[in-house]
Amino acid sequence: MxxxxxxxxxxxxxxxxxxxxxxxxxxxxxxxxxxxxxxxxxxxxxxxxxxxxxxxxxxxxxxxxxxxxxxxxxxxxxxxxxxxxxxxxxxxxxxxxxxxxxxxxxxxxxxxxxxxxxxxxVTETRRVRREAVTLAQSATRLGINRSLNATLDVLAQSVVETTSALACGVYLLEKDGQLRTAGTFGLPDGYAEAIGDASRQGAPRAALRAIDARATVIEEDVIRRRLADPRFASVHSMIRNEPWSVVVSMPLIHGATAVGALNAYYPSGQRPPEIDMSFLRAMADQATSAVDYARLLRASREKVALEERQRLARDLHDSVSQAVYGIALGARSAKELLAKDPALVQEPLEYVLRLSEAALAEMRALIFELRPEALEREGLTGALKHHTAVLRVRYGIAVEESLGGEPVMSWESKEALYRIAQEALHNTGRHARATQVRLVLSQVDSQVRLEIHDNGVGFDAGSALPGHFGLNTMRERATGLGGTLDIESHPGEGTIVRAIIPANQTAR
CATH class of the missing domain: 3.30.450.20 (PAS domain)
Structure with missing residues (x-):
């Protein structure tokens, strides 16, 4: 075996x-x-x-x-x-x-x-990581107070730096059906204006096709076809030597409405990989959010501007116009007494003088509000003094100021603190029936603190804030700059308004 x-x-x-x-x-x-x-x-x-x-x-x-x-x-x-x-x-x-x-x-x-x-x-692993970071940064940028164009410029740059695209453009749809270039990176100088001219000559645009279809459009051999099309004459000299020839266009959809498109420009013969396409879709969503955020911000600012105009009109009526009316009455009384008993003229003249000083202080404060550049010229401390002068002259309130030096912060932050102080002092003069006010402005390291104390009638700060006092608006101004606003008050115990804002912060 x-x-x-x-x-x-x-x-x-x-x-x-x-x-x-x-x-x-x-x-x-x-x-x-x-x-x-x-x-x-x-x-x-x-x-x-x-x-x-x-x-x-x-x-x-x-x-x-x-x-x-x-x-x-x-x-x-x-x-x-x-x-x-x-x-x-x-x-x-x-x-x-x-x-x-x-x-x-x-x-x-x-x-x-x-x-x-x-x-x-680790190429793909690191690319995914970079994309995640870019998306997080892009989302954060929506909260930073920069123009929409600046935001979309940065977004376009992120696309180029994170994917294999050579250039990127974000185009917004106007009411007349034309596209407006809102953000670019990597495109030739003057391209935005030139492609707009071509579009007005009837040149086809991948972005418009994507918007109409509500879907991604990929065009290849773009440079050759555009050079052969006379409608693109305005861009011929710019694109002749460009290295890209593939255009990926993704629509920006908000709800059921197309608001624009994001274009990514790729090398000749190179269709973007799926990982790029996923990232482009995410960035298109970010661009859409940026556009909607800008729309809401614009509407909010228009509403605030309207409210400011209405408040100024009320102040003119309630203070200056009444003061002028009182001056007229006092002058008439003085005139009548001058004919009857000149010795009694002094009292109405003093009354006229007091009203004149009050009206002058009110007018200065109101003019300051109508000319915001004065805040930059006179500083926050100078602006606050205009309002404390009104309290003294108009309402007879004793004001103690502890303003320190001019805080080192952005003009925008100064304006927000000015508006908070303006509203708080306005409430003190009109509603608090206070006899004393203490105003404190200080800066410690990176924080600026504004405090307004009064000995008025107070109110229940724990209940719903009285909307006509503007307290909600004050809080929104502070939180919009990454700060806080606290209100301490009890009936019969006066009120403390305290705003703390980071010195290096801009509106979100």
């Missing part, structure tokens, strides 16, 4: 050699001269070159040129003698840049010093 021989168990060397050959992770070995002496099949696939072509090639040639000098210093240092890892950018298949982490260790085989490396491709 024949004896069956058991196959010899593979040696450790054979197992390791086979394992290195079949693992999907690129493994390379270089000699002391910095040349490849071994690459496994995964490494050959990573570089897009056969193994026999890589063997003998210099490792440094696989690194992107901008990192080669630093890499040479590293390879020549003693750091490579110890196991470790290093981030770098390698030239992968077809010269594409790939972000990698190289896990390296030195070997000494039969007296020959070798450097082994395991290549971990």
């Amino acid at each position: 024949p004896v069956t021989q058991t196959p010899a168990f593979p040696t450790t060397d054979e197992i390791v050699r086979t394992l290195v050959e079949v693992v999907p992770t690129p493994v390379v070995v270089a000699d002391a001269a910095g040349c490849y002496v071994y690459v496994n099949p995964a490494a050959s696939g990573f570089f897009g070159r056969p193994a026999d072509e890589l063997i003998g090639a210099k490792v440094i040639d696989s690194i992107v040129p901008r990192e080669r000098e630093e890499a040479c210093s590293f390879l020549a240092s003693s750091a490579v003698d110890q196991p470790g890892r290093r981030s770098m950018t390698l030239l992968g298949r077809e010269g594409q840049e790939r972000e990698v982490v190289l896990h390296h260790t030195a070997l000494d085989l039969r007296g020959v010093r070798l450097l082994t490396g395991i290549i971990e491709d």
Whole structure:
């Protein structure tokens, strides 16, 4: 009976050699001269070159040129003698840049010093991370007080820096059906105006097609077709040497309404990968949110402006017009007494004088409100003094000022504090029946504090705030700048209004 021989168990060397050959992770070995002496099949696939072509090639040639000098210093240092890892950018298949982490260790085989490396491709992982960061930053920017165009310019820049797009533009749909360029990055100077001219000549736009279809539109061979179309004559000289020729256009949809489109411009013959498309859709949503935020902000500012005009009209009627009426009555009384008993004229004249001073103080304060540039010229402390003067002259309230120096903060923050103080002092004069007011303005490090104390009748601060006192608006002004507004008051115990605003903050 024949004896069956058991196959010899593979040696450790054979197992390791086979394992290195079949693992999907690129493994390379270089000699002391910095040349490849071994690459496994995964490494050959990573570089897009056969193994026999890589063997003998210099490792440094696989690194992107901008990192080669630093890499040479590293390879020549003693750091490579110890196991470790290093981030770098390698030239992968077809010269594409790939972000990698190289896990390296030195070997000494039969007296020959070798450097082994395991290549971990982290390109997509880092891209996803960057996209997440960009989206978070983009969402945050919607809360920063900058113009819509500036916001969309930054958004377009984020698209180019995060994807393989070469340029980006955000276009908004106007009432006449034309597109207005609202944000760009990477497009030629003057392109926005020129493409607008072409559109008015009837030139087709990918953005308009995307808006009409409510769907993504991808146009290829764009440069050649536009150069052949006389309707695009205004942009011919600008796009002739542009490296992009694929345009991806995504509509900006708010609710059921298309408000514009986001265009990303890609190299000739290169359709964007799906990871780019997902990111572009997310950024289109961000652009839509920015447009809607700007619309709400504009409506809010118009409402505030209307309320300010109505309040100014009330103040003119309640204070200045009444003061002028009182002056007229006092002057008439003085005239009558002058004919009957000149000795009695002094009292009505003093009355006229007091009303005149009050009216003058009121007018100065109102004119200051109508000319906001005066806040920049006279500063916040000067603006507050206008209103304390009104309290003294008009209402006979004793005012203690502790204004310190002019706070170091943006004009916008100063205006917000000025409006808060204006409303609080207005309430004190009209409603609090106070005899004393203390106004404190101070800055400690990065915070500016405004406090207004009065000894008036007070109110229940824990109940719903009386809307006609403007207390909700005061709180909105403070929180809109990242600050706080606290109101302490109890019936019969006076009121304290305290606003704290970061000095380096702008409206959100």
